[in-house]
Amino acid sequence: MNTLFDKYMNDELNEREAKQLIEILKSDSNGQMLVEYIVETQAILTLNENINSLKIVKTNKSPMKYFIWPAVAALLAITFLFLSTHEELKVVSAPKAFLISNVSQELLHNDQSIYPGNTVEAIERTELIFNDKSRIILSRGSRLTLKSLIPNKELFLEKGTATFITSTHKDGSFTCSTEDLISTALGTEFSVSKFKNSTLVRVTESEVLVKNLNKELILKEGSEAIGNSKKITTSDEENFTYLRWLNWSKTFRDKPGIACYMPFHKEVITNLSKEFIGYESSGKKVDGRWPEKNAFTGKVTFPKSSLFNPGKELSLFAWIKLQKRNDHPPIITKGDDSWRLQLDGDALYLDLSDGPMKTDNPVRGKTKINTNTWYHVTAVFTETQIKLYLNGQLEGVSDSTNRNFLNDAKVVIGGNEHQPQRKFHGLIDEAAIIKKALSQEEIISIFKNSKP
Amino acid sequence: MKSQDEIIRAAFQYQGLLESYAYTFIKDWSLSKDAVQEAFIAANKNWEKLEDDILLPWLKTVTKRRAIDLGRKRQKQTSQRDELVHLVDRHFDKHLTDELKELQSLRNKFLEKCLTTINPKSRSIFQSYYHDRKSTDELGKKFKRSGNSIRILLHRIREQLRKCIDRKMDQLT
Numbered sequence: 001m002n003t004l005f006d007k008y009m010n011d012e013l014n015e016r017e018a019k020q021l022i023e024i025l026k027s028d029s030n031g032q033m034l035v036e037y038i039v040e041t042q043a044i045l046t047l048n049e050n051i052n053s054l055k056i057v058k059t060n061k062s063p064m065k066y067f068i069w070p071a072v073a074a075l076l077a078i079t080f081l082f083l084s085t086h087e088e089l090k091v092v093s094a095p096k097a098f099l100i101s102n103v104s105q106e107l108l109h110n111d112q113s114i115y116p117g118n119t120v121e122a123i124e125r126t127e128l129i130f131n132d133k134s135r136i137i138l139s140r141g142s143r144l145t146l147k148s149l150i151p152n153k154e155l156f157l158e159k160g161t162a163t164f165i166t167s168t169h170k171d172g173s174f175t176c177s178t179e180d181l182i183s184t185a186l187g188t189e190f191s192v193s194k195f196k197n198s199t200l201v202r203v204t205e206s207e208v209l210v211k212n213l214n215k216e217l218i219l220k221e222g223s224e225a226i227g228n229s230k231k232i233t234t235s236d237e238e239n240f241t242y243l244r245w246l247n248w249s250k251t252f253r254d255k256p257g258i259a260c261y262m263p264f265h266k267e268v269i270t271n272l273s274k275e276f277i278g279y280e281s282s283g284k285k286v287d288g289r290w291p292e293k294n295a296f297t298g299k300v301t302f303p304k305s306s307l308f309n310p311g312k313e314l315s316l317f318a319w320i321k322l323q324k325r326n327d328h329p330p331i332i333t334k335g336d337d338s339w340r341l342q343l344d345g346d347a348l349y350l351d352l353s354d355g356p357m358k359t360d361n362p363v364r365g366k367t368k369i370n371t372n373t374w375y376h377v378t379a380v381f382t383e384t385q386i387k388l389y390l391n392g393q394l395e396g397v398s399d400s401t402n403r404n405f406l407n408d409a410k411v412v413i414g415g416n417e418h419q420p421q422r423k424f425h426g427l428i429d430e431a432a433i434i435k436k437a438l439s440q441e442e443i444i445s446i447f448k449n450s451k452p
Numbered sequence: 453m454k455s456q457d458e459i460i461r462a463a464f465q466y467q468g469l470l471e472s473y474a475y476t477f478i479k480d481w482s483l484s485k486d487a488v489q490e491a492f493i494a495a496n497k498n499w500e501k502l503e504d505d506i507l508l509p510w511l512k513t514v515t516k517r518r519a520i521d522l523g524r525k526r527q528k529q530t531s532q533r534d535e536l537v538h539l540v541d542r543h544f545d546k547h548l549t550d551e552l553k554e555l556q557s558l559r560n561k562f563l564e565k566c567l568t569t570i571n572p573k574s575r576s577i578f579q580s581y582y583h584d585r586k587s588t589d590e591l592g593k594k595f596k597r598s599g600n601s602i603r604i605l606l607h608r609i610r611e612q613l614r615k616c617i618d619r620k621m622d623q624l625t
Contacts, residue, residue, distance in 0.1 A: 002607055008536075011479040018533050025536075031543030035472075039552065040614075042472040043560050044582050045481060047567070213568055230572075 001030070005037050119145040122160070125441065134174065137163040139441065147177075161445070163191040180228040181212065195247040196254075200226045200449075210234075241452055242290045248449035249430075259308060260433040262300065262413070288429045289319060289374055289452035295429035299415035308334060308411045313437040316341050317378040317430075317446065318413070322371050324425035328416075331377060332431060335409025336418040341379045343369060343424075350379045350388045352400050361398040363388045371426075376447045382437040392447035394440065459499040459507070463492055466511055468556065469548055473512060474519035476540045483526060487519040494518075512548065516541075558624075559617050566616035570609055577602060578609050 004021045007013045013021060024030050114120065114128065122138040129135050130153065138144055142160025154175045155162070166174050166188055174185045176192050180199040188206035192199060201210060201224065208219045215232050219225055224235040226244050233240050253261050288295030302308065316332045322343065333340040337353045348365035367390050369375060378389040381400075388395040410417045413431045414424040430450060438446070454462075467488060474484035491514040495502060502510055570578060577595060580586045581602075588606070589599040597605075 002610070003603075006603065006607070009479075013536075018536055022533070022536055022539060025539045025543065028543075028546070031539070032547045034540065035543050035547040035552070038472040038475060039469055039556055040559070040563075040610075041582075042468050042475070042481070043556065043563055044613075046468065047560070047564055213564075 001033075002037075005034055008034070009038065009041060114146050116146050116148045119143060119158075134164070134166040137165070139163075139445070140439075157192055157194050159194050161191055161193040163189070165189045181210075193248075195251045197250070198226055198228045198247045200224060200244060200247070239290075242293060245450045245452075252446070252449075257435040258432060259305075259435050260302065260411070260431070262296075262432070263430045286427060288427065289450075295319070295321070295427040296414070297424075297427050299423070300413040300431075301415065301417070302411040304408060304410055308433060312383045313435065314339070314381040315378065315432075315434040315436065315438040317376065317432050317434075317438075317443070319374055319376050319429040319450070320369075320424070320426060321374045321429075322369055322424075322426040325371065326423065326425055328419070328422050329424040329426070330412065330414065330416040330419070330422050331424060331428065332379075332411065332413050332433065333409075333416040334411050336416065338409060339379075339381065340416065341377065342416070342422075348377055348388055348390060348395060350386055350396075352381060352386050361386070361400050363396040363398045365390055365395040367395060374429075374452060376451065378438065378443050378446070380437050380443075389440070389443050391451075392440075392444040454503070456496070456499045459502050460492070460496055462504070462507055463495045463502075463511060465553060466508060467492075468560075469553055470511055470515045473544050473548060474515050476544065477516060477519040477537065478523040480523075480526075483522050484519065487515055487522050490518045490522075491515040508548075508550065512544075559621065562617045562620040563613065566613050566620070569616055570612065574605060574609055577605060581606055 001024060004013070004017060004024065007017060008021055025034060120126065120128070120138065121143045122140060124140055126138045126142075127135060128138070130149075134153070136144070136155070139161040142162055143158040144160075144162055145156040145158070147154035147156055155177070157176055157178045162176060164174060164176060164185065166185060175182060178192060178194045178199045180194070180197075181192075181201070185206075185208060188208060189204040190208055191202045191204070193202075201208070201219065203219045203221055203223055205221055207221065210217050210219050210225045210227070210232060212227055212229050212232055214230065215227075217225070217232065217234065219234065224240070224244070225232050226240070226247060227233065233243050235241075249263055252258075286295055286297050287293075316339075318331055318341075320331055322329065325346075328342050328344055328349075330340065330342040333342060339350075339352050341348070341350050343349060344364060346368040348367075348369065349362060351362035363386055365388055376389075376391050378392075380387040380389070384399060385397055386400045387397045411433065414428050416422050470488045470491065471481070471484045474487040475481060478484060478487070491511050494514050495507075495511060567575065567578075577591055580591055580594070581588070586594070587599075588602040591597075591602045592599040595602070
């Protein structure tokens with residue numbers, strides 16, 4: 001009988017089966033069974049919409065406020081539920097963001113209203129605001145859909161990072177779901193980052209209840225959780241930072257413009273860039289940023305490639321741990337007469353040459369680099385400047401308009417083709433060369449997601 | 453007399469049941485949701501006429517009308533025979549009651565727990581079917597089984613779930 005019920009549900013009954021079901025349904029108890037079967041199917045469908053999820057619900061000190069006021073507010077607001085022309089969500093800043101509805105795609109403009117069913121794709125950082133002053137900040141590349149406004153604000157984050165800053169006096173709850181999780185909060189600040197196979201939740205203010213099918217836990221202010229439908233790991237657990245980095249790294253490596261990305265954490269040294277080119281390595285894997293996870297000591301040399309002659313913009317980054325000081329230890333270089341990221345004395349040093357043996361306004365870091373300490377170093381070349389960052393913070397900047405990327409030198413991690421005697425005595429991990437200028441926001445995000 | 457808020461709050465309690473009812477006419481869960489939402493809009497407009505004893509029958513009538521209208525507008529044709537539609541409608545008329553609402557709300561609480569008892573592979577198939585709305589044939593290709601064996605597996609899971617929920621219900625009494 002259940003087979004017939006299933007076929008009925010899927011509208012797949014043939015003539016004979018339809019007749020058979022009609023006969024069966026002449027019995028009242030069978031009819032009742034079918035009604036219950038359909039109702040149960042609806043319940044399963046509703047549950048399955050949430051089943052792959054972590055659920056986050058802000059815990060509240062006042063249960064009355066938590067349960068009654070949202071319900072009352074939701075009911076009072078019912079008038080607006082489907083008929084209202086009242087605009088609830090507006091764009092605050094949208095230098096480059098697309099509104100993608102079911103029928104069209106248009107460039108968002110400031111003060112534009114967003115309605116349930118609309119998707120926003122942020123080409124640049126975009127801020128959205130609700131009438132009650134709750135805000136959502138979308139990082140570059142994020143894609144978010146507004147599912148509903150009343151009784152609850154419901155959003156779906158497909159990719160990227162969304163930070164939710166909810167007003168403290170508002171009443172309805174606030175829900176953000178991803179493929180992995182659903183997060184609901186009241187009066188709190190938290191961010192949700194969607195990685196390839198998992199989701200990271202960071203709580204900036206107040207407490208949040210995180211839940212998936214197997215586990216439920218309260219995230220305290222300042223803590224984080226990463227998870228999918230099967231597993232949640234919190235920042236209190238030993239392997240959390242490694243898992244957070246691993247998940248972030250899987251998403252990062254697929255971004256466009258990455259010429260080289262070498263995390264070094266596995267036994268085999270691999271360039272994970274999509275634009276893969278060969279390389280030679282002379283060195284060995286050693287303990288890295290996390291116990292039993294590798295880093296690299298030695299050097300990796302890339303063949304001459306146009307990938308490293310990108311034209312106007314370029315960024316380099318790496319984690320470094322210096323073990324012994326020596327003369328100008330190179331981090332990532334393209335010989336001596338193109339670009340060099342290295343140490344000079346106690347500090348970082350970045351330069352860009354405009355010809356053989358000429359140096360155009362180099363940048364020297366302000367912070368002393370200690371031995372046996374991990375640092376995240378980033379160099380950014382824009383059209384007019386070169387910038388140096390240490391652990392996500394700007395160390396120095398200089399004007400530089402001369403470009404001489406097109407020298408013949410090979411790119412070397414941990415070495416310099418023109419100065420083979422120079423060596424980096426220490427560990428290098430997660431080195432990358434990107435064919436665009438990273439913004440400070442992106443550099444901070446890379447640092448936060450990859451710090452041990 | 454009940455306030456507008458109380459009437460609408462009561463109406464929302466029937467949401468799941470009404471979506472199931474709407475489904476029998478249009479065989480499309482997304483349209484069923486729309487039909488019920490439109491019924492709630494109508495309830496919000498007409499709340500003064502609605503009292504407890506007529507709320508559910510009124511919502512059923514409006515949901516049915518909206519579902520049929522939506523089906524026509526979206527040209528959602530089902531291949532069901534009229535006789536079958538009337539028969540199912542009659543059963544819904546009889547069995548879609550406040551008792552069913554209470555019972556279902558209790559069973560739903562156990563449903564989530566019972567889903568965790570299904571082994572991961574079966575759960576993955578179950579979720580792909582009900583969540584991603586994949587057909588049994590598509591799932592068959594993905595999991596290298598025949599569409600029919602997927603159908604049987606889904607049956608078994610539903611049976612397993614039902615038994616699990618029944619067990620938990622028994623423990624309550």
